[in-house]
Amino acid sequence: MRIVALEEHFTIPALVRRIDRDVIARRGFPTGHQWGPERHLADLAAGRLAAMDEAGITMQVLSVSGPGADLVDGDEGITLAREMNDALGRAVADHPDRLAGFAHLPMRSAQAAADELERTVRDLGFCGALINGLTQDHFLDDPGFAPILARAVQLDVPIYLHPGLPPPAVRRAYYEDLPGNAGFQLSTAGWGWHSEVAIHVLRLVLSGMLDRHRGLKLIIGHMGEGLAAMLARCDQVFGHELPHLTRSVSRTILDQVSITTSGLFTRPPFDVALAVFGIERVLFSIDYPYSSNRQGRDFLDALALPAADLEKFAHGNADRLLGLTAA
Secondary structure, eight states: OOOEEEEEEEOOHHHHTTSOHHHHHHTTOOOSSOSSOHHHHHOOSHHHHHHHHHHTOOEEEEEEOSSOGGGSOHHHHHHHHHHHHHHHHHHHHHOTTTEEEOBOOOTTSHHHHHHHHHHHHHHHOOOOEEEESOBTTBOTTSGGGHHHHHHHHHHTOOEEEEOOOOOHHHIIIIIOSOSTTHHHHHHTTTTHHHHHHHHHHHHHHHTTHHHHTTTOOEEEOGGGTTHHHHHHHHHHHHTTSOTTOSSOHHHHHHHHEEEEOTTOOOHHHHHHHHHHHOGGGEEOOOOTTTSOHHHHHHHHHHOOOOHHHHHIIIIIHHHHHHTOOOO
16 A cells, blocks of 8 residues: 655755754754754665665655754855755655655745745645744744745645744743753653644634635644644634634634644544544654654554545545655
């Protein structure tokens, strides 16, 4: 069976080294060691493909794992994003049946980011963009980012909302003064990442931004970042307080957001996601190399879904949403 995974990551270490280390540290990235499993992130060829083959993964849709161009101002950030995308574009061109790409955007220059999204879609064949968390403490409902959202609608490509490290004020208030590394883990994969993305989506709804961009398609990972369990609660709380919106919170999200399984491989959250979002909006993903291909594949193989639903989950929904074609 064809299997597509679409929250899978890479980096180009030589390009990351051009970012000021003090800037990286202030954003909250650990500086005492290499960030993340760099050897696996940097491999866009034989090692990555072998790991995919070992677990029977047909295609990875790749995106930049931070730190990245969203930390860099002006022309330098624009150039850095372009070079990241060109490196990924070359890997995709070398292995078009195995790799695809989400654009990395220079988020501090919104018009340039919209133009880079268009360039990567039209010239490199990318499937959309992935955005890592907040940019200079702002979510995408900030009006300054409207050119990016409008361009994604124009190009008919999705934006993957991925978590990022919390802003310093949030980190200090919510996550500091815990033993050892517990605060950092709480701020990221332990909890903070998931709540941040959920808030990001809800802000896009509550601000009216998704009403203004009805054609915008969003993707979020980690079984919906807790939103599947909370949509009824959101409607209960916000139901009579939002005269500026044309749809309920849940209807807006179910109309415009798809979710992936990245990094979560237990059945209860999957069952909730399936019950709330429906099989058409739940997509398989792994979160490689932060999660293993084998772990994701074992989860997929254990699912007792009807054959047609399994095909949608494993690749059909991703193929449709991202415009992918099988070799």
